[in-house]
Amino acid sequence: MKKRRRALLVYNPESGAAMDRTAWLGHIVDKFCKELNYEVAVHATHHGITSQEIVDNGGHGFDLIVGAGGDGTIRLVLGALADACSEVPVAIIPFGTGNQLARNLGIYEENLLIDPVEAALEAIVRGRSRKIDIGKMNGHPFCVGVGAGPLADAVAAPSKEDKANWGIMAYVGSMVQTIATPPVELTVTADGDRFNVKASGVFVTNVGNLGIATVSEKAELDDGLLDLFIITLGELNDYVTLGFRFATSFLGGEAPYYLKKVSRVSIASRHPLAANVDGDFIGTTPMKVEVVPRAVRVICA
DSSP: OOOOEEEEEEEOTTSSOHHHHHHHHHHHHHHHHHTSOEEEEEEEOOTTOOHHHHHHHHOSSOSEEEEEESHHHHHHHHHHHHHTTOOOOEEEEEOSSSOHHHHHTTSOOOOTTSOHHHHHHHHHHHOEEEEEEEEEETTEEESSEEEESHHHHHHHOOOHHHHHHHTTHHHHHHHHGGGGSOOEEEEEEETTEEEEEEESEEEEESOSBOSSSBSOTTOOTTSSOEEEEEEOOOSHHHHHHHHHHHHTTBOOSSTTEEEEEESEEEEEESSOOEEEETTEEEEESSEEEEEEEEEEEEEEO
C-alpha cells in the first residue's frame, strides 16, 4: 500500500458562516484523505497567533501546508514558512473576500459559476509549485501589499458584515467616502531616492491584480521587486480620472498615479498613520518595506 503523505491544514475559524465553515472544512479534509492519499492534521488560527506557532505545528515531517482563509491567513502561513526557510510547498484554499494572492496565482476567479474551493483543490491536483517573493513591513510579512494614507485606510475599513454582503465592492464603497479627506504629507524613500509628496494613498504591492483593478501589467511574483504606487487626488477631475480607471480595471497611467519598481521603500509622516498590511491595520508609520525574493514555495494553477 502506498505510504500516505502528510498535510497540515491551517484555517481561519472566522472565515465564512459557521455552517459553511463546517461543511467546507470537512470537505477539504475528506478530499485530501480519500482522493489525494494524505493524512491531515488541522490547526486553527487565533488572535495573536505567531509565526513560531505555525512553524512548530508545520515543522514535523509534513509534505504540504494548506492555508484556508483570506489573505490575512495566507500571509501568516507564508510568513512563518519564509522565516523558517522551509521548502515545504503551500497550497491555498481561498475563503476570504479579496483572495488577492490566489487570484494572482490563477487559482481563484470571481465567478458565481465556479466553486472557489473546488477550483483550488483542482489546482493542488494538477498545478505546479513555484517560488514567489513576499514582502516585509517593519518585520511583518505580506503577500499582497501594504499602504498608508486615506485610501489605504479605506481598503482596511470595511467590516466583516460588509465584506460578506458586498464582497469586493465593499472596498470600492469605502474608497468613495475618502473624497472629502484631504491628502497627507509623506516622505518616501525608494531605493535611496527620497522625495516628499502629498498623497491620498501610498502603496507597495507584491501583486499586479488587486481585484478591483490592475495596478501594474508588468508585476511578477518572482522578480525580486515590489511595485510602489502613489495616488494623489486634489481636484475633482482627479477623482473622475481615478474612477474611470477603476471602471476600466486598470490603474496605470499618468498623474494622479505614480508607479515604480523597487526593492526597499520607507514611508514616513509627520504624525503616525495607520499601516495597512494585506487589508489589516498593523502598526503605524514610519514603515520600512522590503522584498524577500523567492521566499516560499506555493502551488499555482
